[in-house]
Amino acid sequence: MSQDIKKQITQAHTEYKNGALSRRDFIKYLSIAGASVGLLGGPFGMSALAGKSIRFDSWGGTTSEAFRKYAFTPFEKETGVEVVEGQFGDMDTYLTQIKASYPPGGEFNLAHLSAVFDYARYVGLGYDSVIDESKIPNLQNVMTAMLKPLRKITDGKLSAVPYDLGQTGLAYNTNQISKAEAEKLGAGILFEDSLADKIGTWGEWRTNIWYAALYTGQNPNNITDLDAVWKALRKQQKLVKKYWSSGAELMSLLANEEIYATTAWSGRVANLQAQGHPIGYLAPKNTYSWMEYIFVLKGTDMDTACQLLNYMLEPECAIAVAEAQKYPPSLDPTKVDMPKSVQKLPAFDPSGELDGYLFADPAYWNSKQIEWAEKWDRIMAGA
Amino acid sequence: MMQEKSWRPWALLSPALTAVFFFLVVPTLFVIVYSFWLRAPTGQDIPAFQFGNYAKFFADMFYPSLLLRTIRVALEAVALSLLMGYIPAYFFAKTESRHKNMLIILILLPFWVSFIIRAMSWINILGDTGLINFILLKLHLISAPLSMLYNEGSVLMGLVQFLLPFMILNIYVSLEGIDKNLVPAAKSLGCTEWQAFKEVTLPLSLPGVSAGSLLVFVLAAGTYLPPMILGGPQNMMMANMVFKRVIGTLDWPFGSAISVILLGLIGLIVYAYNRYLGISQIFKSMQ
Numbered sequence: 001m002s003q004d005i006k007k008q009i010t011q012a013h014t015e016y017k018n019g020a021l022s023r024r025d026f027i028k029y030l031s032i033a034g035a036s037v038g039l040l041g042g043p044f045g046m047s048a049l050a051g052k053s054i055r056f057d058s059w060g061g062t063t064s065e066a067f068r069k070y071a072f073t074p075f076e077k078e079t080g081v082e083v084v085e086g087q088f089g090d091m092d093t094y095l096t097q098i099k100a101s102y103p104p105g106g107e108f109n110l111a112h113l114s115a116v117f118d119y120a121r122y123v124g125l126g127y128d129s130v131i132d133e134s135k136i137p138n139l140q141n142v143m144t145a146m147l148k149p150l151r152k153i154t155d156g157k158l159s160a161v162p163y164d165l166g167q168t169g170l171a172y173n174t175n176q177i178s179k180a181e182a183e184k185l186g187a188g189i190l191f192e193d194s195l196a197d198k199i200g201t202w203g204e205w206r207t208n209i210w211y212a213a214l215y216t217g218q219n220p221n222n223i224t225d226l227d228a229v230w231k232a233l234r235k236q237q238k239l240v241k242k243y244w245s246s247g248a249e250l251m252s253l254l255a256n257e258e259i260y261a262t263t264a265w266s267g268r269v270a271n272l273q274a275q276g277h278p279i280g281y282l283a284p285k286n287t288y289s290w291m292e293y294i295f296v297l298k299g300t301d302m303d304t305a306c307q308l309l310n311y312m313l314e315p316e317c318a319i320a321v322a323e324a325q326k327y328p329p330s331l332d333p334t335k336v337d338m339p340k341s342v343q344k345l346p347a348f349d350p351s352g353e354l355d356g357y358l359f360a361d362p363a364y365w366n367s368k369q370i371e372w373a374e375k376w377d378r379i380m381a382g383a
Numbered sequence: 384m385m386q387e388k389s390w391r392p393w394a395l396l397s398p399a400l401t402a403v404f405f406f407l408v409v410p411t412l413f414v415i416v417y418s419f420w421l422r423a424p425t426g427q428d429i430p431a432f433q434f435g436n437y438a439k440f441f442a443d444m445f446y447p448s449l450l451l452r453t454i455r456v457a458l459e460a461v462a463l464s465l466l467m468g469y470i471p472a473y474f475f476a477k478t479e480s481r482h483k484n485m486l487i488i489l490i491l492l493p494f495w496v497s498f499i500i501r502a503m504s505w506i507n508i509l510g511d512t513g514l515i516n517f518i519l520l521k522l523h524l525i526s527a528p529l530s531m532l533y534n535e536g537s538v539l540m541g542l543v544q545f546l547l548p549f550m551i552l553n554i555y556v557s558l559e560g561i562d563k564n565l566v567p568a569a570k571s572l573g574c575t576e577w578q579a580f581k582e583v584t585l586p587l588s589l590p591g592v593s594a595g596s597l598l599v600f601v602l603a604a605g606t607y608l609p610p611m612i613l614g615g616p617q618n619m620m621m622a623n624m625v626f627k628r629v630i631g632t633l634d635w636p637f638g639s640a641i642s643v644i645l646l647g648l649i650g651l652i653v654y655a656y657n658r659y660l661g662i663s664q665i666f667k668s669m670q
Contacts, residue, residue: 092630092631092632092633093630095426095633096629096630096633099426099633121425121426124425124426125425125426125427197530205631237616240616241533241615242533242615242616243616245611252506256506256507256510256511256512256513257511257512258506258510258511258512258532366424367424369632370422370424370632370634373627373631373632374632377619377624377627377631378445380616380619381445381449381616381617381619382616382617383445383448
C-alpha cells in the first residue's frame, strides 16, 4: 500500500517538474501525501521522494573504511541503492541506541555485530528478523561452524549473516618481552608482577573474566572457582596502567609504548604489525574467539538487505574487505580459495571447522551479565 | 494597563520556557520515573514502583564512596580553578593594554577545539614517550619516564583545562564592575596596595568567585570524559558509573537511580549555597 502511494507521489512530482501537471493537481497530490504521512513513515514522508537506501552500522575506523571502499561503493554503483553508514564505539552503546529509538530498532537496518551472545541479546529483546536464505545464494560458501550457533538461537532460522572471525588475544611489545617469554607466560602475561604499570586491558567485564579464568586454569564457559577469578582480577588491577575503551586507544597505547602487554583485538594487532610497530600477538589455548555477523534488524526492507548481504558475501568482495580489515572472512576456505594475505591473518582456520576455537557460550555469559559486570566494575575501581 | 503588560514577559519567555520544559524537565521526569522500574534479565525495562534501585546504591559503601570521590574531585577542581583563575582575571580587569579584548578572546580559544582532542593531546605531552619525559630523559634529569598520566592528577588537569575559562570570565566580569574610584579612595585614606585589594577589591569580587565556583563545581561533578580519557583504574566518577549501568549492562532503571541521586546531591549543595550565600550574589557579578 505504502509502496503504491510512494510511486504515485514520485510520478506526480516528476510530471509537475516536467510541466505535465497543473499546480492545482500537484497541490491535490501533495494533500494526499500529507494525509499519507503515517503510511509512508519518516519525517513528513519526504523519504518517499528520495532514492532507495539502507542503513549499515559498524565499528568505524579501518573497519568502516574497508566496507565503504570494497563493498558499499561498488554495490551502490551496481544497484543504485544508497548505503547510509553509521558508526558505534562498542556493542553495548549500539544496543542502547537501538533500545532508545522509536520504535526500537526502527531507525536502523543492518549492523556489523560481534559475538553470539549479542545475537542472543538482540533476539531476546525482539529486534530480530527472519532472513529468506534463498535470496542469499552466497550463504552456501559460509562456514557451517559459523552458521550453527546462530541457527541454534533462532530455531534453525537466521537473523544475521556471519561475516568474519576474530580473537581477543594478547599483544605484547617485542622490544620488552621476547616471544619465548610471552609464550611461556600465556594468559599470565596480564598478571605478571614484573610488568606492573605496563599492563593494559579492555575495560570490558567478559574479556577480563575470561582471561582470569584461563590464568586460574579454568574453562571460561564453566567457571567453577569464581573467587579465584576475582582474586586474580584484584591482583591485576594493581598492575594495570589503563583499561582502554576503544580500538584507537588500544593502538595508541601500544604504539606509544605506554603499555607492554594487553588483551587486544587480533585485527588491530595485525594493523599495528603492518605499520611496523614491534608488537607480537599471542593466542594461548582457549583464546577468546568471536565471530562477527551482519544482523538484520526488525522492520528492515528484507529484499534490499538480502541484495546487499549477498553482494558482501561474494568472494571477491569478502576477501577484499578481509584483507583491509585484517579479519579472516566467514567464507569456508575449503570451498573458496583464500589468498596468502588472508591465510596469514590471526584467527584464520584453513579447515573451516573452527575446532579448538573457544567462543563465549551465549546462555552462560548472558545469564551472568548483571552480577559479573557490576562485580567487575567494583574490582576495576579498586573496591 | 498593568494587566496588559504582565503577560508580556511570559509571552517573550515562552519559547525558552517551552524548550526548557520539553528538553530538560520532561527528560528529567523520565529519568526519575525510570529509577523506580525494574530490569528484566534480557535487558527490557519493567514498569514498577519500588525502591530497590536506591536500596542497591546504599547497600554497601561502593557507590556512596564513588559519589564522595566525585564531590571531592569537583571541589578540588574548584579550588585549583580559583587559584589559577583569579590572577589572570585580575590582570584582564586592571590592564589598560589595547590588546585587552584579544587577551579575553584567547581565554575562549580552547573552546574552538573539541574537548576530546584537547584531552587526547595530553597523552602526547605527559605520556611515557611524551614530550616532557622525552626532554627530561634527553637532559639526563631522570633515568626512567615519570608516570604522569592515568591518575587523579591528570584527571584534575583535564578538568581545570576545561573549566578554567568559566572561572576566569566570571571573576573578570565581577572585577570589571567594581567602581574604579574605590581603590584610589582607599589608598587616599591610608591603605597600602595590598590592604586596598584585601579590603576593597577582594570582597567586591566575591560574587564573581561564587558564580565561577558554583558553575565549575556543577560541571565538574557531572563530568564524564576527563576520567575516561585521562584517568586510571581508580579515578572513575559518577557519570562514568551511570554510563556503565545504562550502556554497559542496559540497566536503565539503576542507571537512572544513580543519576537521580547525583542530581539530588548537587541540588542539595546548590540549595545550601543559596541558603547561606545567596544565588542573587551570582547575578551581582553580572551587573
